[in-house]
Amino acid sequence: MRPAADSRDPRASALLRSFSPGMPLQDRPVLLGLPYDGGIPSRPGARFGPKALREALGAHGTFDGQRELGEVVDMGDLTLASMNGARTHARIEEASRNLFAAGARPIFIGGDHGLTGSLIRGLAAARPSLRLALVTIDAHLDVREYDNESSLSSGTPFRRALETPILSGARTAMLGIRYLANSRYYLSWAREQGIHLYTVEDIAERGAVAVTREALSRVMKDADALYLSVDIDAADAAVAPGVSAVSVGGLSSREMIDVVRTVSAEPRLLGADLMELSPPHDENARTARLTARLLLEILSARG
Template sequence: MDTPHDPLAGLRPAADHRDPRASALLRPFSPGTPLQDRPVLLGLPYDGGIPSRPGARFGPKALREALGSYGSFDGQRELGEVVDMGDLTLAAMNGAVTHARIEEASRNLFAAGARPIFIGGDHGLTGSLIRGLAAARPGLRLALVTIDAHLDVREYDNEATLSSGTPFRRALETPILTGARTAMIGIRYLANSRYYLSWAREQGVHLYTVDDVAERGAVAVAREALSRIMKDADALYLSVDIDAADAAVAPGVSAVSVGGLSSREMIDVVRTVSAEPRLLGADLMELSPPHDENARTAKLTARLLLEVLSVRPS
């Protein structure tokens, strides 16, 4: 049989080995791939718990595509490879089943010694990610930094009623985390109720508003937060809701609003927190491509992923 002729043979641009793209850092997982102490990427294409604008289920795909906008040299070294586990198969219409699968996947990755970065997706899934970590490492004293406009500590009735507003209520219900080891950066007024602000303060959570960041600087706020929560912690987890960024730089999120962090402030906080040697996992959530203009939000999210990777051991 004749080999089909490619009418575009020789017309496609060849990859330039002198300018490698960050997308080339992703290496598909295959059985037998060692995971111990390695960065691992896992997509969570689910947005069933988002009450506002659906679309975050397409976030993992958009983030991977946006990596091609960046190089792999961070100014000092070439970034190391990332094991890409692909996207988890999730039950789009069954929140309880989805959260159970997320918790199991998280438990398995942390038990294998991986340092996962989860990309979503519904931020409500973070509660199940931390529950999976608690199941894998029950004696852990975990510290948590969230970058988010919202507290996300809403009450819920059962697993079927979980939403993007419940993850940190669920995280604080685990035995590995306390309010004193939790810091929330980027909190906006007129986006959170008096009731939940009071509840978070009662738990001892360290709250930093967008005004704190504007007045004191992103790096200074992040360093203070770490100094407070890492005193007796064994490990650190970072959770980023892209809606912490202002609508001007991140229109493609589930809960878009004005008055948020600038892209530079987002980068500075993520870089500062990720430089903590005890960081063992992170997530980047709520990128919503159907609402993204010129992939601006996807590119910001991809940049934040690269910031996490740039300060980790090669």
Template sequence: MDTPHDPLAGLRPASDPRDPRASSLLLPFTPGASLRDRTVVLGLPYDGGIPSRPGARFGPKALREALSSYGSFDGQRELADIVDMGDLALSSMNASKAHARIEEASRNLFSTGARPFFIGGDHGITGSLLRGLAAARPGLRLALVTLDAHLDVREYDDAASLSSGTPFRRALETSILTGSRTAMIGIRRFANSRYYLSWVREQGVHVYSVEDVAERGAAAIARDALTHVMRDADALYLSVDIDAADAAVAPGVSAVGVGGLSSREMIDVIRTVSADPRLIGADLMELSPPHDENQRTAKLAARLLLEVLSARG
């Protein structure tokens, strides 16, 4: 019997061990291994809260694949391995069950002492992630920095009505977060209502528009935000909605918009915020591969993840 022959043997591109890809940093979770102080990645493939342009449930897979576009060397050192927990099994047909499962997973991860990076998924997920953190560490004084075109503080009736516009309303309802410890960077004109902007200002939230970033510089805005939110905080969480980026650099999002941040500005904010040693968790949401031309948005999302890892050291 003939030995099976690979007709493409020798024709595929060979990996270069002297130039490892960032995708090699993802190591599968070993049951029983300690996660304390480890950076872990968890995919949350749920987009049931997006009113239009569904597709963010494919975001975790696209981001992981885009990591192969980058090396693992940040210019000064090789990045450390991270634990990939895979994707959470989520029902796209039942919002209440999906969010309950997400909240439980968040509570469990934060209880282990891990430093999670969550990949979505629609941004409504972040509300459940922060409620899970509150359940795991009820005495925490959390600071929150968001990078987003939208305020995302819409009113809601119950778990079944949660959407990509509700996460920070839900987060501010927890005992661990206040408006004075919350900063929103990248808020875009014509993307929010007067009513909700007034509401966040009443809560004491620090709001930075795209114009503020253009005038003062992204890193300076991020430093200013940290100065305000960390005054009486003992921990920091970063939430990134990739739609904060301009449509020219991030077409593959759930709510595409013109006049957003540049990729350089996104990187500078992420790098500055992630360098704070009190950062205990982060998420990146709304990457929508079906609308992503040439994987531009996925590559930006992957770069932002690498910036978080690099800044953490």
């Protein structure tokens, strides 16, 4: 049990500063919640992720061992509940475009992972000449085929992202991939695109930091900027039961932290998302606390 509030031990929840019109966003970390899980075929609940993450910040402090973390502009949550899938994705693409056009460095919290495709499409609309690199931390490839905007799901975001002119397979790395969680067909497709794939076994054998550094060296060769996308289901079910697609054999919490910390230290990091936290399936808020810790790692690396 935590002791009573102590002004000499501030909580990370105090870092959130509510957005007000006219507030400058250039080069500032900006938080935006995406409370939508319409693209998840089973185990709904990720729409409650943004609220749970903000609450879990209270379990963490603000001193990262070297300095106090700075404020984060909190834009609140987009209003999405009454929208259908196609309208939701259009709304999210618009919000992403506006934030990147304003020069913000957004961190999106979801929400189903299918929304990431629209986030990157928004970035492409704001910065059409950008050469983007992408690092994903996810048990799954999420490159499924889709028919139209109404058939998007949590399994399609990176197929859509790779259709934008700013991204290529050679500038994409996927870490935490699990065999028996991805089909031969989609693994072959990903390799054909030139995507750099790193499995849970690679990370266990070689170490999270070494693998992440190698991935960054490959995708950043001719990139102007980097985007990080984290699906919390990359973590093992023992440490993160509160996700949309729970499974065993994933990354430890230490490995998740090390990968996110290493990626976030790249100076060209332009934006990030933390997706698929599903509070109804969590146990003692430990998945929410892990997700909140990952958010703080991103903020810490940015100085």
